[in-house]
Amino acid sequence: MPKIPECDRCLLYSHNPHLVCVVHPTGPQGDSCLDFRLDPNAEAEELWQPERASYYNGELIVQPQQHWTREQQLELINWHPMFTGRCPQCNAEFDRDWSARVHWDCPECGWMDDTV
Known part of the structure; x- marks a missing residue:
């Protein structure tokens, strides 16, 4: 079943291996979901980055030193x-x-x- 990275932090996520969420049981269509609702109890995703590095489209890019x-x-x-x-x-x-x-x-x- 297709799911996007935001699914794990969504209030509608079912935490069930057979069902992605209540609104989109088989997963959202495309790269985003219009029904996404941030779950206040979800663990925050830590985007740690070392010095001389930054995130670009979710990927950590390290700058050459x-x-x-x-x-x-x-x-x-x-x-x-x-x-x-x-x-x-x-x-x-x-x-x-x-x-x-x-x-x-x-x-x-x-x-x-x-x-x-």
């Missing part, structure tokens, strides 16, 4: 081609179409961006 100090991050603005438009090694100018650029490797001198 960067090992750069605040000073190193600010210094990056002074030399990285994404901010300067030039290669830090040979000073060659990069193409100005930065919207789709992922890598900042220099075709002139071969400098490779290892910050990503």
Whole structure:
């Protein structure tokens, strides 16, 4: 029987393996239920999240940890081609179409961006 995550916290949930709820015995149709009523006695779902993580559509997403100090991050603005438009090694100018650029490797001198 189909059931959605909210069923376990619904006042109408039957807690019966053969019957989902009083209104929708075989489970709700779709991703949500218009008849959902929060059960005040239901255990609260704890959405614990570690530092540098957050929930997105119910899934815990952990952000990658960067090992750069605040000073190193600010210094990056002074030399990285994404901010300067030039290669830090040979000073060659990069193409100005930065919207789709992922890598900042220099075709002139071969400098490779290892910050990503």
